[in-house]
Amino acid sequence: MSSAATTSPSVDKVDGFSRKSVRKAKQKRSQSSSQFRSQGKPIELTPLPLLKDVPAPEQPELFLKKLQQCCTVFDFMDTLSDLKMKEYKRSTLNELVDYVTVSRGYLTEQAYPEVVKMVSHNIFRTLPPSDSNEFDPEEDEPTLEASWPHLQLVYEFFIRFLESQEFQPSIAKKYIDQKFVLQLLELFDSEDPRERDYLKTVLHRIYGKFLGLRAFIRKQINNIFLRFVYETEHFNGVAELLEILGSIINGFALPLKAEHKQFLVKVLIPLHTVRSLSLFHAQLAYCIVQFLEKDPTLTEPVIRGLLKFWPKTCSQKEVMFLGELEEILDVIEPTQFVKIQEPLFKQISRCVSSPHFQVAERALYYWNNEYIMSLIEENSSVILPIMFANLYRISKEHWNPAIVALVYNVLKAFMEMNSTLFDELTASYKSDRQREKKKEKEREELWKKLEDLELKRGLRSDGIIPT
């Protein structure tokens, strides 16, 4: 009996059919927006003449009519319904794209609300459920938007509209407002990379042309990131938003406003903690370096931030951190370097002795970087004592021969830099270890005493030992 009880596997763990799986949607190749209720009725649009076939004065009127027609949205998950009308809308959209690119004088004041309305009707929709729990963007194929044949043309049209020479932000700002931007930003969560790419361009244009919306856009991106970091860890468009921010940061005026510094420290740095960092790390590191090139005094808070969030268990992320740190060191000013060298090299020393050879290797590559080498050399009296113990130890016991070889090179470099200090450290290595051990023992004893005390107090307060 008892044997069976101990050997039988825990049902919860082995059973692959926990209820939770109910909530995960099955992986589909394409998806449609979550807006269609079974409509049933076929959609009818009355075909209109081509714009080029009517006299110029009538064109603006016809343009508006076409825009209104294109507000009709089709269900692309049903591949058989409304085939003719879908094709008609596609060709109309194509015609509109060409029209805004080449025509002159079409952009009447009445056209603005109609354009924004058409774009809104088509692109703004609730994104369908995603398999965020299982979806691994590096492994899995992204789910593609089913209505892309129309959607792409709508985006294309909108971008041409924003870029058109006749486009006047002063009129458009009545329609492209905060609410519009907010909805646009939500779409960045789309799983379809093609859509996110278009959105990136659209947002970039809007940021460029509507000065009044800039602060709002930055604030909303802040909110998206904060939610991503602290609440959901899920948002598909982080890389795209960071890419836009990269060029926004580039344009910041000096001295940097407090708002921007806060963004760096409270939003960009915490973004490093997210599990899916690899998906947007390149863009994030770019933003960070942009900031530091603008204002070198930010180096210290940035590096301290990275050290605070240094990965504890994920070696892959550790390698990314080391890469980013090297990018930062590439642009660091010697005066800034001195301020953070101690905590920084304590961490590097830990990385160098990591049992994961890729981490150790990435850290040891710093010694191939000439600029970093020159910084180390200038400050060898501080850095060498920090690094020495770990280097000495792993030169003897790291499992990976390539690492051992690299460590030898580093030790050799140190020896050449500062041979007196090097010899001193070698000589005192053993006694230092012993001192550490002794300290460790003292700690243990202290805690033992404290615990005895707690026990005694506990007994006393229970009334067992009278006070």
Place this chain on the structure above:
Amino acid sequence: MAGADGDDSLYPIAVLIDELRNEDVQLRLNSIKKLSTIALALGVERTRTELLPFLTDTIYDEDEVLLALAEQLGNFTMLVGGPEYVHCLLPPLESLATVEETVVRDKAVESLRKISQEHSPVDLEVHFEPLVKRLASGDWFTSRTSACGLFSVCYPRVSSTVKAEIRQHFRTLCSDDTPMVRRAAASKLGEFAKVLELDYVKSDIISLFTALASDEQDSVRLLAVEACVSIATLLPQEDLETLVMPTLRQAAEDKSWRVRYMVADKFSELQKAVGPEITKNDLVPAFQNLLKDCEAEVRAAAANKVKEFCENLPEDNREQIIMTHILPCVKELVSDTNQHVKSALASVIMGLSTILGKENTIEHLLPLFLAQLKDECPEVRLNIISNLDCVNEVIGIRQLSQSLLPAIVELAEDAKWRVRLAIIEYMPLLAGQLGVEFFDEKLNTLCMAWLIDHVYAIREAATCNLMKLVEKFGAEWAQNTIVPKVLGMANDPNYLHRMTTLFCINALSEVCGQEITTKQMLPVVVKMASDQVANVRFNVAKSLQKIGPVLDNNALQTQVKPVLEQLKADSDMDVKYFAQEALTVLALA
């Protein structure tokens, strides 16, 4: 420090603080986790005057350390000198409540809520409430978010002027311009409503509820659905229609599937909160819509609630509502395109039979059960099988057995071992429902076949299954049907199968009793002691240890002991080890 008294002076604060500042995070974390020990060593006064100021000043550390600190401080009341001094804990917790990392902040709020109860009403107004106000008007969103969780703990115990201030602060946070704070406020709305006077619920909470439920962000709107349950419970029936229902109706048809999902997920609670009349008029059609929703997520959530919803319908016309409104939707879900929807339904659908009674079950539900038993997705079939007991009570399982058998056989041979494992776990249940004859005739072979499955987990589960079957059907049945087959495997050329014999014996000896164990099993085990494979031999030693307690002393001395002695002299190290262990445990050494 000079004035330290008694044995406290043994522990200068500097040493202790050094521990809290240790360079190694792990050591720092250990020290923080034992903060109470340090406080004890310092005594209450020095904890208040030296330790707490140190902690308050040095709050910049790894989040993990901060989390431990936030937790510790919640249990510190006695260590600072009891409720009289509990307010000393507020400054460090206030800083922790403004930290970015959510888990730290939440823990700080939890501790603050805990110690709020230990404040006297006066201290609450003098120390605690000002802290809440400071947090509520903090610059960065984190402190405002934390404030949301503190209103409800101080509201009931403060004067009416302060109450008015608290309500005002809560109102402000509900329309905060960052969605993070609005989400925090929305998630505490129900809790706050519960401590408010009914008049204020009507005048304040309802307008906040309505505003949050139509927020521009769906992540805020869906939290309002949760609050809806608490609010509806607080209001008298006659006010529900005007104050709550318009918002609830709107949520059930929200354009975001997340909000609709939330409504579906909370449906039973909502149903109880609004009462039978509104359920009949409003919730039934809403539920139908959710069952037909365009998103599978929403349908699955609603399908999960089918049984509970039906159970809680007012009894006078429950059957009629189910038959005319719910069942047609359920029928459609049986052939849904999404397997998660079908399997959610399959996990509750059997429960409808008790509500609808024998005739309706046979006429309307049985075809659905049968269809689901043939579903292409194994999870659906499994969910039906796992709930057979509900149907058995109403119509008897015989009605189903024709379809049941092929379904079971197919699952039993499924290519995925997890599926096989799941069905094995239902075998004892099925055996109980179907009876011994049916079992012997149809299922026994399957149970034996699992013993030689190529996946260990299945063989192990099969062994355990046999034991449960013997518990159900008795030792005599075991002797006639399974024991001979199990023992026969002892001669199998595959050593894994021979070991399975031993594992089965381990599991079965106790339920089969002394006689069968001594006369039939023991000789086989003894014989296997000279197996060529060392793994079999040391499992013989383990088995002997296991079945020893079932045997009488004579068998132990004359049969078990000599074998174990022989194994103790084995050339294999593990065999020796387990033989020695068995000798010791059985006290034969």
